[in-house]
Each structure stands twice: as C-alpha cells, then as structure tokens.
Amino acid sequence: MIGEWWIDILKAFLVGGCFCLIGQxxxxxxxxxxxxxxxxxxxxxxxxxxxxxxxxxxxxxGAGATLPIISFGNMLVIGALEGARNNGFWGIWTGILxxxxxxxxxxxxxxxxxxxxxxxxx
Amino acid sequence: xVKKPKVASxxxxxxxxxxxxxxxxxxxxxxxxFGGALCAVAEYFQLLISLIPGISDKDASSIVMVxxxxxxxxxxxxxxxxxxxxxxxxxxxxPITGFANSITSSTLEFKSEGYVLGSGCNGFKLAGAVIFxxxxxxxxxxxxxLILGIV
Numbered sequence: 001m002i003g004e005w006w007i008d009i010l011k012a013f014l015v016g017g018c019f020c021l022i023g024q025x026x027x028x029x030x031x032x033x034x035x036x037x038x039x040x041x042x043x044x045x046x047x048x049x050x051x052x053x054x055x056x057x058x059x060x061x062g063a064g065a066t067l068p069i070i071s072f073g074n075m076l077v078i079g080a081l082e083g084a085r086n087n088g089f090w091g092i093w094t095g096i097l098x099x100x101x102x103x104x105x106x107x108x109x110x111x112x113x114x115x116x117x118x119x120x121x122x
Numbered sequence: 123x124v125k126k127p128k129v130a131s132x133x134x135x136x137x138x139x140x141x142x143x144x145x146x147x148x149x150x151x152x153x154x155x156f157g158g159a160l161c162a163v164a165e166y167f168q169l170l171i172s173l174i175p176g177i178s179d180k181d182a183s184s185i186v187m188v189x190x191x192x193x194x195x196x197x198x199x200x201x202x203x204x205x206x207x208x209x210x211x212x213x214x215x216x217p218i219t220g221f222a223n224s225i226t227s228s229t230l231e232f233k234s235e236g237y238v239l240g241s242g243c244n245g246f247k248l249a250g251a252v253i254f255x256x257x258x259x260x261x262x263x264x265x266x267x268l269i270l271g272i273v
Contacts, residue, residue, distance in 0.1 A: 005165075005166065005169050008165055008169060009162045009165050009166055009169075010162070011165075012158075012161045012162045012164070012165035013158040013159065013161060013162035013165075014158065015161070016157050016158045016160065016161025016162065016217070017153075017154040017155065017157050017158025017159075017161070018154070018158075019157065019216055020153040020154055020156070020157025020158065020212045020213045020216045020217070021150055021153055021154040021157070021212070022212075022216075023153065023157075023211075023212030023215060023216035024149050024150050024153035024154075024211050024212035024213070025150065026212075027149075027211060027212055027215075028146050028149055028150070028211075029146070034215055034220070034224075034248060035248050035251040036251075037212075037215070037216075038215075038220070038221075038248065038251060038252045039251045039252065039254075039255040041216065042252050042255050042256040042259070043255050043256070043259040045256075046256065046259035046260045046262075046263050047259065047263065049260070049263065050263035050264075050266070050267060061161075062165045062168060062169075062183075063161050063162075063164035063165035063168050063183070063186065064158070064161040064162070064165060066183050066187070067160065067161050067164050067187070067190065067217045067218055068157075068161070068216050068217050068218075069216055069217070069218060069220060069221055069252060070216075072218075072221070072252060072256050073256050073259060073260060076256050076257060076259075076260035077260045077263050077264060079260075080260050080261065080263070080264035081264055081267060081273055083264075084264055084267070084268050084273045085273050088268075089268065092261060092264045092265065092268065093261075096257060096260055096261065096264070097257075100256075102184040102187055102188055103187055103191065103218060103221070104253075106187070106188040106191040106192065106222070107191050107195070107218075107221060107222045107225045107226075107249070108225060108245070110191055110192045110195035110196070110222065110226065111195055111222070111225040111226040111229040111230075111245060112229060112241070113195070114195045114196065114198060114199035114226050114229070114230060115199075115226070115229040115230045115233050115237075115241050117199065118199035118200070118230060119233075120230045120231050120233060120234070121201040121204075
C-alpha cells in the first residue's frame with residue numbers, strides 16, 4: 001500500500017518538516033518563547049485561512065498541513081466563515097470552534113486522565 | 123528574551139571563546155526531520171484509516187489527530203516527552219503534540235495544588251495563548267470577510 005501512497009507521505013514530510021523548521025528558526029534566531037512562537041503561528045494560520053491558501057495546502061500535503069498548530073488558526077477561520085455563510089453575523093460566533101473541537105476536547109480530556117493517573121516528574 | 127546586565131559584559135568574550143555555540147544548523151535539521159517524520163507517519167495512518175468504509179478523509183484526519191494527542195499526553199505523563207522535546211525542539215512543539223503537551227504538563231504540574239485550583243485553573247497556561255490569539259485573529263478575519271462580502 002505504501003507503494004501508491006509514498007508521494008502523499010513525502011508531501012506530508014516536506015510540508016510538516018518546513019513548518020517545524022520555521023518554528024525552530026523562531027525559537028533560535030528570533031529568540032522567541034514557545035508561547036510567542038505558537039501565537040504567531042496560529043495567527044499566521046488564521047490569515048492564510050482567510051485567503052483560502054491553507055485549505056489548498058492541506059489538500060496537497062494532508063497531515064503535513066493539518067498536524068502543525070498553524071492549521072488550528074485555519075480551522076477556526078473555516079468554522080467562522082462557514083457559520084457566516086449559513087447564519088450571517090451570528091454564525092461567526094456559533095461556528096468558530098466547530099473545526100477545532102476534536103483537538104481541544106481530546107487535549108483537555110487526555111490531560112485530565114494523565115493528571116489523574118501519573119505523578120509529576122521533578 | 124533574557125536581558126544581560128551591562129555590568130557583566132566583561133566576560134562576554136570569554137563565553138564566546140569557551141562556550142559551545144548554539145548549534146543552529148543541527149537544531150533546524152533535527153526539527154525538520156523529526157517534525158516531517160511525525161507528519162509523514164500521521165499521513166500514513168490517515169490514509170490507512172480512510173480505507174475503512176464509512177470514514178471520510180476529514181474524519182480520518184480528526185481520528186489521527188485525537189490519537190496523536192492521546193499519545194503526546196501519555197508520553198508527557200511518563201516523562202518521556204520532555205526528553206525527546208529537548209532534542210528535537212520545534213519538531214515536537216509545532217505539531218499538535220506541543221499543544222497537547224502544554225495542557226497535560228501544566229495540568230499535571232499543578233496537581234499538587236488540587237484538581238480545581240491547581241489543574242483546572244492552570245491547565246491552559248501555554249495553550250491559552252494559542253486559543254486567545256487563534257480565536258481573536260479568526261474573528262477579525264471572518265468579520266473583515268463578512269464586511270467585504272467575500273464570505
């Protein structure tokens with residue numbers, strides 16, 4: 001199966017790798033904290049999402065574009081715009097979290113389960 | 123981000139001569155390869171899962187994301203995540219693993235202060251920035267597009 005898929009997997013590798021490279025440059029060259037880096041990447045994702053660029057990239061690179069945190073911003077914009085298309089102004093507020101729901105719900109739930117089971121390492 | 127006090131500047135040349143330089147090229151290469159490999163593996167499982175009848179490409183993407191988050195949370199609990207993250211830097215911080223790790227580590231770290239005041243109140247320490255700026259910018263973008271009528 002890998003035979004037919006290797007091109008998709010390679011695309012995911014290249015695009016995902018490039019985003020991580022950008023993140024590393026923001027860490028090491030721009031000397032930003034992780035919080036600043038993440039905020040910049042998410043905001044960049046929203047703006048790219050607004051232009052519709054990121055969805056095209058995600059169609060091309062699959063997980064290479066959807067796994068990095070930049071896609072978080074893109075999914076927020078997609079949700080907000082979809083809501084706006086269906087319900088106008090109020091749709092922005094009701095639709096915005098639709099796409100990121102899985103990410104937030106899973107992160108919070110598994111974080112809580114881990115906190116219940118494990119002891120913090122010092 | 124750390125400001126060096128002016129008084130201490132006399133030892134700067136000594137640090138330059140004896141300290142190890144920050145291996146920028148190595149860090150970038152490792153982040154690129156590890157982050158890329160993570161996305162490649164995720165893509166492979168995404169393609170595999172989408173073969174299951176009744177599961178669309180979009181569902182497969184969400185399923186893989188939830189699995190990756192669960193693994194990142196588990197590795198954080200075991201104390202392995204930080205060790206790998208020290209080596210690969212942005213390779214683990216930029217993918218959704220970084221988001222999951224930030225919530226899990228602060229939830230776990232503040233457990234000693236109680237589940238409500240500790241874990242509950244501090245869980246979104248770094249993830250809060252992501253959600254704050256993500257939602258903020260997304261609302262602005264959506265409002266602009268709505269006003270311009272290009273929605």
